[in-house]
Amino acid sequence: MAISGVENPVTAVLLNFRGYDTLLEIGVLLLAALGVFSAVPSPVILSKSTPSPILILLLRLLLPFIVLAGGYILWIGKYAPGGAFQAGAILAAGGILLSTAAVPFNRFATKTMSIAMGIGLLTFIVVALATMMVRGNFLQYPVAQAGTLILVIEAAATISIAIILTILFIGGNPEESPTAKDEGDKAFIIERDNTTK
Amino acid sequence: MTISLLYALVGVVLLGIGLYSLIIYSHLVKKILALNVAGSGVFLFLVATANQTSGPVPDPVPHAMVLTGIVVAVSATALALALACRIHQVTGTARLTENEPE
Amino acid sequence: MTLPAWIVSLPLLAAVFTFVFPRIRIWAGIFTAIITPLMVVFLGREILAHGAIQMQVGGWQTPLGIQLYADGLSVAMLGITAIVIGCITFYARCYFTGDVSSRYFWPLWMFLWSALNALFLSGDIFNLYVTLELLGLSAVALVALSQTADALSAAMRYLLVSLTGSLSYLMGVALLYAANGTLSIKLLATTGAASPSIATAFALMAAGLIMKSALFPMHFWLPPAHANAPAPVSAVLSALVVKASFYILMRLWLVIFEPFINPSTAQLMGVLGAGAIIWGSVQALVAERLKLLVAYSTVAQIGYLFLIFPLSSITQSNHTAWQGGFYFVLSHACAKSAVFLAAGSVIYSFGHDRIKELHGIVRRMPVSMFAFALASVSLIGLPPSGGFIAKWLYLNAALTGGHWWWCVLIIIGSLLATAYVFRFFSRAFSYSPEVVEERPVPWIMEWTALGLALCALILGFIAPAVTTLLDAGNPF
Numbered sequence: 091m092a093i094s095g096v097e098n099p100v101t102a103v104l105l106n107f108r109g110y111d112t113l114l115e116i117g118v119l120l121l122a123a124l125g126v127f128s129a130v131p132s133p134v135i136l137s138k139s140t141p142s143p144i145l146i147l148l149l150r151l152l153l154p155f156i157v158l159a160g161g162y163i164l165w166i167g168k169y170a171p172g173g174a175f176q177a178g179a180i181l182a183a184g185g186i187l188l189s190t191a192a193v194p195f196n197r198f199a200t201k202t203m204s205i206a207m208g209i210g211l212l213t214f215i216v217v218a219l220a221t222m223m224v225r226g227n228f229l230q231y232p233v234a235q236a237g238t239l240i241l242v243i244e245a246a247a248t249i250s251i252a253i254i255l256t257i258l259f260i261g262g263n264p265e266e267s268p269t270a271k272d273e274g275d276k277a278f279i280i281e282r283d284n285t286t287k
Numbered sequence: 288m289t290i291s292l293l294y295a296l297v298g299v300v301l302l303g304i305g306l307y308s309l310i311i312y313s314h315l316v317k318k319i320l321a322l323n324v325a326g327s328g329v330f331l332f333l334v335a336t337a338n339q340t341s342g343p344v345p346d347p348v349p350h351a352m353v354l355t356g357i358v359v360a361v362s363a364t365a366l367a368l369a370l371a372c373r374i375h376q377v378t379g380t381a382r383l384t385e386n387e388p389e
Numbered sequence: 390m391t392l393p394a395w396i397v398s399l400p401l402l403a404a405v406f407t408f409v410f411p412r413i414r415i416w417a418g419i420f421t422a423i424i425t426p427l428m429v430v431f432l433g434r435e436i437l438a439h440g441a442i443q444m445q446v447g448g449w450q451t452p453l454g455i456q457l458y459a460d461g462l463s464v465a466m467l468g469i470t471a472i473v474i475g476c477i478t479f480y481a482r483c484y485f486t487g488d489v490s491s492r493y494f495w496p497l498w499m500f501l502w503s504a505l506n507a508l509f510l511s512g513d514i515f516n517l518y519v520t521l522e523l524l525g526l527s528a529v530a531l532v533a534l535s536q537t538a539d540a541l542s543a544a545m546r547y548l549l550v551s552l553t554g555s556l557s558y559l560m561g562v563a564l565l566y567a568a569n570g571t572l573s574i575k576l577l578a579t580t581g582a583a584s585p586s587i588a589t590a591f592a593l594m595a596a597g598l599i600m601k602s603a604l605f606p607m608h609f610w611l612p613p614a615h616a617n618a619p620a621p622v623s624a625v626l627s628a629l630v631v632k633a634s635f636y637i638l639m640r641l642w643l644v645i646f647e648p649f650i651n652p653s654t655a656q657l658m659g660v661l662g663a664g665a666i667i668w669g670s671v672q673a674l675v676a677e678r679l680k681l682l683v684a685y686s687t688v689a690q691i692g693y694l695f696l697i698f699p700l701s702s703i704t705q706s707n708h709t710a711w712q713g714g715f716y717f718v719l720s721h722a723c724a725k726s727a728v729f730l731a732a733g734s735v736i737y738s739f740g741h742d743r744i745k746e747l748h749g750i751v752r753r754m755p756v757s758m759f760a761f762a763l764a765s766v767s768l769i770g771l772p773p774s775g776g777f778i779a780k781w782l783y784l785n786a787a788l789t790g791g792h793w794w795w796c797v798l799i800i801i802g803s804l805l806a807t808a809y810v811f812r813f814f815s816r817a818f819s820y821s822p823e824v825v826e827e828r829p830v831p832w833i834m835e836w837t838a839l840g841l842a843l844c845a846l847i848l849g850f851i852a853p854a855v856t857t858l859l860d861a862g863n864p865f
Binding site: 302306309315318319322325326329332333336339348349352355356359362363366367370371373374377378383 | 518526530533536541542546548549553563572
């Protein structure tokens with residue numbers, strides 16, 4: 091365990107010994123979000139109604155604790171059960187609460203959202219390739235920095251996982267809410283019928 | 288009967304129930320739920336496998352496999368549900384039409 | 390030797406970048422389509438020179454770590470993947486002209502490619518599960534890209550079948566791990582012992598992989614999915630995706646399971662393959678739409694692949710049977726993708742693919758029809774083509790063992806293939822006085838179809854080189 095950089099055996103297996111599986115798995119998550127974007131033009135769970143004041147108050151109380159819990163679980167993954175996926179799931183629960191409270195999501199900047207979704211996989215691959223170019227083997231962390239590298243990967247992954255899981259729950263691309271661009275949709279439908287039939 | 292054997296058998300039973308329900312029901316959401324139940328059965332079986340090793344710490348590899356499996360199952364379920372919603376939007380029904388394409 | 394890692398990582402990086410920065414998507418896609426085949430070529434030369442390559446990911450030795458394994462067979466599959474997807478990338482660049490529809494195509498396409506590469510290089514049964522899921526989800530999302538009701542239903546059916554297959558496979562993995570304590574294919578080969586759990590594991594894994602490969606009678610999801618997907622997607626689905634699960638089944642059979650399995654199982658797979666050939670060909674004969682005809686042709690051709698199992702159990706012709714089967718995989722990938730691309734050009738030009746109304750199109754789209762004809766030569770199995778070499782090897786294997794009934798089946802299959810191909814050709818080459826609304830087809834689309842068809846033919850000429858490659862690293 092000591093040479094893997096973390097003390098929790100499951101985290102060691104997930105991020106170090108069988109890190110390649112985890113890399114592909116984060117790819118599967120991003121792919122699912124991508125599939126949902128392409129299959130569903132506008133989110134299934136919409137934020138048409140006005141935000142409910144009771145839920146907003148509850149969120150104001152709960153969200154800081156949710157974020158705190160997520161961060162804690164991420165950090166404690168080194169020593170006890172925890173880690174990127176678990177923390178990401180907790181944060182995503184916060185995101186789901188936000189969406190059920192009808193907080194409008196289409197105010198998020200698209201580019202930020204896309205980058206946040208991709209950062210987990212990107213970090214993982216970059217670290218893997220970097221270690222390969224330095225040490226000669228894919229995903230082979232230098233023993234001294236193993237713990238740090240794993241934490242960096244897990245932090246980026248947590249952000250990605252949280253956002254992707256929230257988006258999977260919403261069931262679509264938040265910026266494509268039907269309140270805007272109806273003309274754009276019609277043009278797309280006509281175009282699509284012409285090209286892909 | 289040891290505990291892990293019990294868990295393993297329950298896992299297999301869940302897998303069977305899930306696969307049976309997948310075939311029987313025609314509503315899409317029920318099919319997706321059935322797949323999830325079957326998946327949980329497989330994961331339970333894997334966790335039971337982890338308990339077989341002697342020593343204080345259970346084998347971490349099946350645990351990692353289950354974690355990966357859960358994430359993959361969640362992703363697949365999300366895609367399936369999104370497709371089911373879209374099918375409902377487009378065709379008005381949440382069941383797969385069974386006629387052969389002409 | 391770090392090439393295997395790059396071959397997997399480059400399309401993955403391209404996938405992330407085309408998703409986050411949609412504006413560079415076409416350039417990123419074309420860049421990957423050029424660089425990845427080059428890397429595969431280098432890997433191939435390395436393997437021919439030094440034998441099979443193994444790479445321990447993370448530096449951890451098995452049984453704990455994951456092994457990437459590349460031998461001649463993997464490189465052959467990687468090569469055909471690179472060629473087919475590379476060509477289709479150029480086709481797709483012209484096919485998806487809309488801005489929104491192509492926005493999601495490119496990241497999904499790159500994910501599909503990286504999934505295939507990761508699958509062919511993997512030496513670990515659980516890693517294979519993850520790559521199978523990656524492959525399945527990207528294929529489903531690509532099928533659903535058309536957004537028509539038929540395409541969505543087909544995608545849903547495909548997804549449900551794919552997930553069931555993966556789950557069955559995962560249960561087999563769990564059983565194998567419980568019995569042997571390792572996930573590495575190489576180690577599993579040495580530590581096996583015949584037992585009920587091994588037999589059950591094989592049954593589960595085989596059932597799952599057979600569902601994903603659309604072997605009769607588990608083929609019901611394939612015709613709607615391949616017929617309703619956009620043409621480039623249909624091409625890669627028929628050519629590569631259904632072969633990937635077959636490749637896994639073959640690997641597991643060869644390396645782990647062969648000593649333990651009752652020979653009647655092999656005969657059963659052969660019988661199912663025979664059913665696929667007959668049923669698929671018959672359905673192709675009555676299909677109304679061109680893409681549906683081609684999809685049923687895929688069902689039939691997959692049946693040929695499963696003839697490997699009974700033919701290889703004839704001990705004298707074991708090697709020949711394996712070579713024949715994989716020659717089939719390679720040539721069918723080129724031929725079927727060429728046919729689907731040509732069909733896609735027809736749809737692009739005329740707006741439909743109803744066979745009854747496609748009179749005399751050879752005058753309007755000569756290049757595409759020529760590509761279709763060349764590819765059909767390989768599909769039927771006429772010399773000189775890859776399909777002919779494959780059937781020749783099969784016939785050799787069968788006759789060496791005296792199993793003449795497989796020979797009869799193969800010949801019947803070729804006759805049926807000729808029938809359904811000519812059903813389309815008689816229309817296409819007939820005289821047509823009507824003027825039909827058509828859209829000009831970009832030359833890239835027609836010529837990529839022709840290029841792939843030529844590959845299928847070239848495979849017929851370079852047989853010794855290909856078989857040398859397949860044998861590198863002694864996979865059989």
